[in-house]
Amino acid sequence: MSTSGKLQVGLLFGGQSGEHEVSIRSAQAIARGLAGNAEKYQLCPFYIQKNGHWSEPELSAQVLATGQPVANETRRTSFQFPASAAAVDVWFPILHGPNGEDGTIQGLLRLMGKPFVGAGVLASAAGMDKIAMKTLFAAAELPQVRYLALTRGQWQSQTDHWLARVETELAYPCFVKPANLGSSVGIAKVRNRAQLQSALDSAASYDRRLIVEAGVTAREIECAVLGNEQAQASVLGEITYRSDFYDYETKYTEGLADLIIPAAVPEDLSQRLRKLAVQAFEAVDGAGLARVDFFYVEATGEVFINEINTMPGFTSTSMYPQLWEATGLSFTALVDRLVQLALAGD
Template structure:
């Protein structure tokens, strides 16, 4: 059994999602017999270690700024000293400053094994524009898309509106390039909505991506492994709230349902799994990832949407539920991820 540091919270807009994931991960690790060292990061970037940093962050998220009773937690803009005494770190930080290679770089400098993708794969997987360029290099099928920057949009509004309309048409989807989990995504059905969507995305990120809308089913798979990744059965996302799979549909109660396994032809399911494995390897991912797809209703064509290197990780999240449907229960999934982290760290040592 191992001493596992679970790091959660963080500075991104997915702070609360991270807390929910962390609670499930820590419960699963304890059930498996591991010693858990919980470490929280506040929205301001302070690291909390002590008796119950999760409860402290949950209290703050609920509007209660007071700390729990007991010894005071460490509160500093630096990792806690416990980092040097753990066997492996399990980052459960969604979005920027956690899923983008930043904490992975810190752990690389400290020479500590950690669960999940390394610096390069994390950064590429976080940046939608760079990710799509890598996928295009590998010949993977995707929706049509256009990239622009905040400055270009501010200086050439009419020209860019015309360019997007000619290249993609309507409806289209506007996304900040470097925010995760459907944060800041807007659907535009006409030029006025497109301008408002670009303004909203530009307020959140310097780089913006616009994607063509497609009439499609949304299908996802989970990937697990290092050099020889395995892919779960596909699951279909059935949206119950809203017009598309936005943040509210993803995380609000009753916003979506997962059908796993998805009702797909065997050939289509095999194609989705093949593309997911290629995408995982294309960015040099490790440990885990969830890969999202569009399946066009009219043509049946499979289109790769994106890869997430730190997916939601509660026992009822899509990533873990797809492995459950594939015959791998939650606690065993956590065990396997720790094994993969230690294997990868040992492999690096042999350089």
């Protein structure tokens, strides 16, 4: 705790994933939220450069101010952090993607012996790995679309087998995804064999574990979850867009997607999805926060859980904070609640 009696909040952002710039934007919003709680918290920012170098708070504050990444500096020796990191009371790792929300940084923070916002190692790893996630959802008997999981080695050694299997068991259209990337990176919608082969080749360049999911004609509904042992679900939101699917550009470019909050769905469906969102959170052993995404097939009334995101974005276009705003929790109050949940869950 600082000499002023305020809790030192270590805001950890940037990172080595392809979502580096998104993390900076999320961190800017979190910093504003902490400023709204200035009587309780003192911001101590730590920017992780793309080469893994942990920047001092002074340079980190400059990145927050400009919103621009900096050129890589000389890399520190492994596990050598800025001296000011020792004064942090609670960490807020607003990192997205691999080496950010996949359990790696969570394990490091656990070893450092300080509480941190968000899920622990298990939930973070399961939330990032789509195959592990789907396995846990299946064990919890949560409804999911049909899918096939394979490795890069299986794809490269048995190409014709997997092409035929996808066509037989899933059919077109279907979605090809790397198992361990977020924000729609490396995902492709395919409608024929040539596209399928190209998409699997591309996905294999990102990750050694791959997944192919059956396509469904559905509305995309999202729900925010907040809490530890007694998690609560927000009102629902719906994403609409004009692109072929909700890809990276659509997700993070203002004006390309519309967020409808609250989603115009029947009340019984709303209650069902909110219950399923909490069940998904519990299935992966979530903590702090998560956003759960669903497919709602309006023609049949079917719902399928798509995925859980254990560290959702906090940018101006992000659904998570907007869902809580619509539920009655302001952004400043949300940030405060997340820090308090971190302290309570340690």
